[in-house]
Amino acid sequence: MLDLVPTHVFLTKGVGRHKYQLKSFEEALRNAGVAELNLVQVSSILPPYCKIISRDKGMKYLTPGAISFCVMARADTDEHGRLVASSVGVAMPKDKTKWGYLSEVHGHGMNRLQASDMAEDLAAGMLGTTMGMEFDPDKAWSEKEQAYKSSGLFIKTSNITQTAKGQKDLWTTTVAIAMFVFDK
DSSP states (O other), X not given: OOOOOOSEEEEEEEEEEESSHHHHHHHHHHHHTOTTSEEEEOOSEEOTTXXXXXXXXXXXXXXXXXXXXXXXXXXXXXXXXXEEEEEEEEEEESSTTSOEEEEEEEEESOOHHHHHHHHHHHHHHHHHHHTTOOOOTTSOHHHHHHHHHHTTOEEXXXXXXXXXXXXXXXXXXXXXXXXXXXXX
């Protein structure tokens, strides 16, 4: 059996607009730089030892047409003025031999800060529970973030977030993506 464990991940985002929803999604993928890939969405585990790299460096690992694994958040609207948000949150443990988490937020009516805070909060919460940490879900992310970081178990939380407002007579699509890559 083939053991596919990504060695690197990069974050990217995009927005697209078009008369047709599918073409709007394609435009968002193009804006994110990954439209030429066959994307396979996977769940939320960031493998042990997986390093976050820049989009430019990560794109060098990929070949057009390749089957490529990702965690993707996507939001669409065809309502003029409606705010859409897509965000992927990242939570990495300090111990590199352990796995981390990625989370996806797909929202309507959320601004960039709300979506990014929620994505980081979700990723950190999932990682925290694997480490035996439980926090009140009603507490603000800033409170929980300080507790997570002061525990010494987390090395990093981050996110990538794309927001946009719908335009008249067009579909608007936002995507936020964590693209997995493998050493060649």
